[in-house]
Amino acid sequence: MKRVFIDGSSGTTGLRIHERLSQRSDIQLVTIPEAQKKDPATKRKMLNSGCDIAFLCLPDDAAREAVAMAENPDVVILDTSTAHRTDPSFTYGFPELSPARWDAVKNAKRIAVPGCHASGFIALVYPLVEAGLLAADAKLVCHSLTGYSGGGKAMIAQYEEEERDALLKAPRQYGIAQTHKHLKEMVHVTGLENAPVFCPIVGDFYSGMEATVALFGSDLKGTIDDIKTVYASKYTGPIVTFANGADESGFLSAGAFSGRDGMEISVYGNAERMILTARYDNLGKGASGAAVECLNLVLGTDPTTGLNL
Secondary structure: OEEEEEEOOOOHHHHHHHHHHOOOOOEEEEOOOHHHOOOHHHHHHHHHHHOOEEEEOOOHHHHHHHHHHOOOOOOEEEEOOOOOOOOOOOEEOOHHHOHHHHHHHHHOOEEEOOOHHHHHHHHHHHHHHHOOOEOOOOOOEEEEEEEHHHHHHHHHHHHHOOOOOHHHHOOEEOOOOOOOOOHHHHHHHHOOOOOOEEEEEEEOOOOOEEEEEEEEHHHEOOOHHHHHHHHHHHOEOOOEEEOOOOOEOOEOOOOOOOOOOOEEEEEEEOOOEEEEEEEEOOOHHHHHHHHHHHHHHHHOOOOOOOOOO
């Protein structure tokens, strides 16, 4: 039975991973005593001989420090931070992108769990660049709606205060300086030469996410039907699926997948103008659900084990 350590289990992502894994009988969760959690020697020992698999649910700098401590090449590290998502020594943990990436995640010892917004953008754009329908030098715009839980404990508390600021009751755009931390992986993984104009928006709902990329027909080396064919071939489930006409009477709710670990890919519009959409949970396929999926592949078990689809 594999021993699994969660470093940073008190944060939003760490808590969700712990919730999923604490119900399982095929792994053993191991912990550091509370009084020793800040002791570097104790953590180093845990990361090298006290566990077989470690989740890092830490800020970027702390994740880098933890990786530097992990000198045992046989211990699998799954980093949920931004720190290693473009690091060539880490495998990017989105297995559905290709059979080669699926196998790479299964055999990896260092895995970077994708970012929440980035997951939707990459799921939409990577297959089109891969298939030659979209040029690598394409200049794109992406809007992404998210629930406030993506901001962690501080933002959750802010939104759930009894006497909260009235401005929180309306959607708020952020990342307006175009330096969002997910941009690097969005470019790196898709093979694009240009970062998209990225418009993330946080709304007054706990969890859920919808990433949208808009295209003109003139942007494509193909048609809208070609896009649907590519998605239908690549995303056959059970975690990431293509759905044709999955809207709710002309509406698309960013909260449709709240509490779930799957992702739904759809295409809407016409030959001249179209939108590509990915709907999922920022805490599910956008964070802890994706991390657990990667764990399942490493363990050689059903990738949906412990997931809510």
